[in-house]
Amino acid sequence: MIVGILGGGQLGRMLALAGIPMGLEFRFLEKNPEAVRGLGEVFTELEPFAKGCDAVTYEWENVPVEQVQWLEERLPVWPGSRALEVSQDRLREKEFLNGLGIETAPFNTGRFPGIAKTRRMGYDGKGQRRVNAADEVGPDEIVEDILTFEREVALLAVRSRQGEIRTYPLIETTHRDGILVKAEAPVAEVAPDYAHRIMEELDYVGVMALEMFEVQGRLIANEMAPRVHNSGHWTIEGAYTSQFENHLRAGLGWPLGRTEARGHALSFNLIGELPDPSKFPEGHYHAYGKAVRPGRKVGHVTMIDAKVQHV
């Protein structure tokens, strides 16, 4: 069984590392394959990549929708192109969520100051800035009201081809310089309802992440990612079944694995440096095989049931 992955960054790497033990083989469509080197054949062109694949998934949400649609006509692809279309455009995403009764930050209200965000291609806080008047807003931006939130949380959920949905414990994320630096699980009750609505509406297959703000006890959806997600790295050691294994099981039509946390997990990213693994005796050290550059996510560490201060 050969699984094709659109993209070959650390999420593609971790998908392959979850699938190879299960006997799966991988190939990647990726121009800069440093993180997946050695884990499967790498292609730069879609057609030769697709030829010989048994099924295809993607590891980032800015894959061209046309690519995924072209693949969908030929192969099983998960999650589908509709999830991709919705999540690639912030305006469409918010309208989609609101249409399902899922609250988002109010947007394009005409109130200022606000946070202008590019409709497309924003990630990790890039493409966002504070604006004070309408004439500062570009045509491809939306403006969100400024929210005062208590914390940021993320929900990972997975849906099988048969329609079964399982959710991971809600986790808390902390951003530093706009990049996720810590995930903690479980810090709250599981809040699966949003995920159920979204996944059923989209006939979704695979893992999805929903980033939310907690505002006075309410969960306000921020954005959804139709893929495995940085906020779920803790699941590799911290859950009965990792997000990567479950994404593959879902896409291949296998039964889903259990998503409960196995004790207390804490993950933090290694950004711009790869410290000596000996510094984390209680940790599971992950390095992504990427060249180290300032500000670049090059690894993470997960602690299980450790008595440690937050980093």
Next chain:
Amino acid sequence: MIVGILGGGQLGRMLALAGIPMGLEFRFLEKNPEAVRGLGEVFTELEPFAKGCDAVTYEWENVPVEQVQWLEERLPVWPGSRALEVSQDRLREKEFLNGLGIETAPFNTGRFPGIAKTRRMGYDGKGQRRVNAADEVGPDEIVEDILTFEREVALLAVRSRQGEIRTYPLIETTHRDGILVKAEAPVAEVAPDYAHRIMEELDYVGVMALEMFEVQGRLIANEMAPRVHNSGHWTIEGAYTSQFENHLRAGLGWPLGRTEARGHALSFNLIGELPDPSKFPEGHYHAYGKAVRPGRKVGHVTMIDAKVQHV
């Protein structure tokens, strides 16, 4: 960091799959590399294999001792050649164990019937047979008294370069046709004392397995394996740190990870067939990338905290 592995079967595969996430690279000395294909460069000659390695370990105990000694003069190698020498010869192994006050089955007592075993190259019950008289015993065989045991157990232990020793929970193994088909953990109190004696005497580094019989509450050592071991596959999902990760951490001078079981684990081998993974919804499915042949170990499944009948 490039780690060389002598051998490229499923244990080498699982070592690589534990090390790649930590940013390690692998190469293998192996003539039939089907299980490690794609996980690193494969060599058939020792010198080119060794050139460029940062450290070397082995995944089977019948590696030629001279190879390991040659490597030891040039590179960090773990476990050392002495552990290999001792464990390659059943007679020497038993004398070594008895010398440390570790009880084995009585051997070469002149009592018959007994079990004749080849001194070298026996594994999985191969090279063993019942004999009724001295003239049935070959010159390269020893004869063990027939033991009536309650069960077979195995202890996995790991020792770091700094001399720290950690032991995994004692596990019970069940043999079918002489091949390990099931491991269960934890079924008994941890019995680390034997491992401490052996590892300290050998200045051992890495994971070691000690197979034992339980006879009227006493533990009788059967054989030791100076490597990661089939009876420890459950540790991948069932322990805080897998035997494979800990073997690498030990050899690279990193601190050892915790060896406690995380709940109840049960593993069974897939022998001679690779059933549909959907048949094990509660299991973690492992396939070794090897061609399926009758009697050949081609995978295993581990269940964690599952309510299942023994297989």
